[in-house]
Amino acid sequence: MVFFSLCQKSNPAIVASFFIDSRTVESWHEKAGKQGKRVQEQIVCNGQVELGQVQADEVRVKTQKGTVWMASSMTIFSRLFIWGEVSTSRDKSLIRRLFDHVAQAASSTTAPVLVAVDGFAAYPKAILAALHTKRYTGLPGRPAHIPWPDLHIVQVVKSAQGRRLAEVTRRLVHGAWQPVYALIGMSQLLPGSINTSYIERLNATFRSRMPSLVRRTRNLARTTQRLEYEMFWMGVLYNFSTLHDSLAGTPAMAAGLTDHLWSVEELLSFNGPRKSLQVLL
Secondary structure, eight states, X not given: OHHHHTTTSOHHHHHHHHTOXXXXXXXXXXXXXXXXXXXXXXXXXTTOBOOSEEEEEEEEEEETTEEEEEEEEEETTTTEXXXXXXXXXXXXXXXXXXXXXXXXXXXXXXXXXXXXXESOTTHHHHHHHHSEEEEOXXXXXXXXXXXXXXXXXXXXXXXXXXXXXEEEEEEEEESOHHHHHHHHHHHOSSOOSSOOHHHHHHHHHHHHHOGGGSTTOSOOBSSHHHHHHHHHHHHHHHHHHOOBTTTTBOHHHHTTSOSSOOOHHHHHHOBTBSOOOOOOO
């Protein structure tokens, strides 16, 4: 109960509700966040996910020490949150780290993959740099990096007039249009146009459950590390402990990563093939 509240209430609210010292709550935030990241690394980013269509986006977040960026990625058919990164800079390095983990999650480098992102200029080069295979020739020097053979990248560029959306432009930056539409038809429950709506919905879920992302919040994150802890704990709860009506299960179940709904205790106890951690509850 208390741990599930960590992503939905501020520290003062938890302290007041459960009469717990604020330093204890801070310690729980850190432990839960580190455990969430461990689960993501060992189960999701472990070469078992059929990517299909991937969407990624960045959220601008205000903290007590200034503005930072939180980037996240997901696969559409299973609604699985793949990975997230937090950085003070919105740049190619941030996107590259994000898609390095997308590459680690992929079960195949030869299967068709569509990546749909917004118009941020750093995306194409960062994605191509991360989603590649190495070609060894026997010659001295670094082996050539070859993009995945069936990789397709589209950007959805939105322009506004004042506060109103004026125009949406969709452009192909790598690959071909025909497999793009085929992948959309296979990965979206209601096939439609190229969009980034699924990752935007995930961002909305993050905003509703993470205290530091709630609009006009008084509980701004103090550090990027605190924001990362919140993100990964929320992410594993979303993947393993949240049922989706459209999936008849959790995203992790839809992706074939587990066969059951995980309890919070199971999430906190998981430590891969090694001896389980002592439960934090």
